[in-house]
Amino acid sequence: MSKTNVSPSDSYLHEINTQTWSNGRHLVRCVKVIEETKDVKTFCFMAEQPVMFFFKPGQFVTLELEIESLQVMRSYTISSSPSVPYSFSITVKRVPGGQVSNWLHDNMTEGDELAVHGPVGQFNCIDYPAKKVLFLSGGVGITPLMSMARWYFDTNAEVDMHFVHSARTPDDIIYRRELENMSSRISNFNLSLICERQQTGQVWSGFRGYLDEPKLQMICADFMQREIFCCGPEVYMSAVKRMLKALGFDMSRYHEESFGATPQSVEQDAVDQAEIAVDEADALDSADMLNIEFLKKGKSVQIHPTETVHTAASKLGLMIPKACGMGICGTCKVLKVSGDAQMSHNGGITDEDVAAGYILSCCSVPSSDLQIDF
């Protein structure tokens, strides 16, 4: 077969006019709902006009929902890969008693519109490139690692992947068929599934119990040479970290994402805070209190130096949007006009924003009186 050289001037390729999204607020429409397991569903979204949803595999979006007339925000990892850019998906597990996860499962259907914020997040495989990776996940913590694996698979990346997933029972393994398919098609994707237990009548030939040192050594003997990405329940990630530290793993090559604790609805939070504010104020030494002024609202409140700027707003009944409550998602960002604050965030704000005076109100405590542009 002869090769044809096509010079740029002969090129028959057309420019792509489709817009791409960037971090911000976007209106999207649910186009597909997929039942993954008995308590996990995947929701796929597209924009009204064709938009290419590029992001770094592992990043997340924050959904803005209205449930019973209250605004509620929750963060969800994008479980799809940017290699399929005309839509994106999130995969949600029902949390017993949880407001948003159950609402999504029971109400979100094809055609529904909603706003999402993002994409953001430092837990991604683009910022930590490696030739050999080990993905460790437990339960629905599989979502960011699946996005990374799909990306490497679709782009034929020369990355040696070992994907180790722990689930309660064989029926709880999310994306099982797709994982097995990837593992059967390429030699650089090794899959190990671990189930805590199996139900009567279930056939299971994979690993049983929990991920521990003997299993890790057996499954992935060269784990010390790999970049490790881990996501799962807090107890799972703590156990993994303890194990790796004890084995002398270089923890600068360990990256994790916590799905963390979730807030109540923004308004309910505000009401609750307003109710307890009076009691707390009585109990605190007034000499320690600092004044937080919200300039646009023309309101101010005295808070203790251990309380956050978000709490200060809530005490006044002001609703700064909040989703993760732990400095990951950036939803609660506000501009600090004057004063000093200590911020202990988890990557939810850029150095540029910090330099420009922005703080994340959920994880910033005042060290002087503050003026906030809100």
Ligand SMILES: Cc1cc2nc3c(=O)[nH]c(=O)nc-3n(C[C@H](O)[C@H](O)[C@H](O)COP(=O)(O)OP(=O)(O)OC[C@H]3O[C@@H](n4cnc5c(N)ncnc54)[C@H](O)[C@@H]3O)c2cc1C
């Ligand atoms: C960066 C990031 C990425 C994430 N990605 C995913 C993902 O891919 N998939 C996924 O499924 N989840 C993900 N999460 C978790 C998700 O954001 C939600 O936390 C999760 O869906 C639970 O929300 P919920 O509204 O259903 O539960 P909530 O209503 O927030 O409740 C959570 C739990 O707290 C209990 N609770 C609530 N209020 C109270 C109270 N006042 N007193 C006592 N208990 C209370 C509930 O009963 C429940 O057990 C992610 C989180 C973060 C931060």
Ligand code: FES
């Ligand atoms: S609510 Fe997520 S960073 Fe503050």
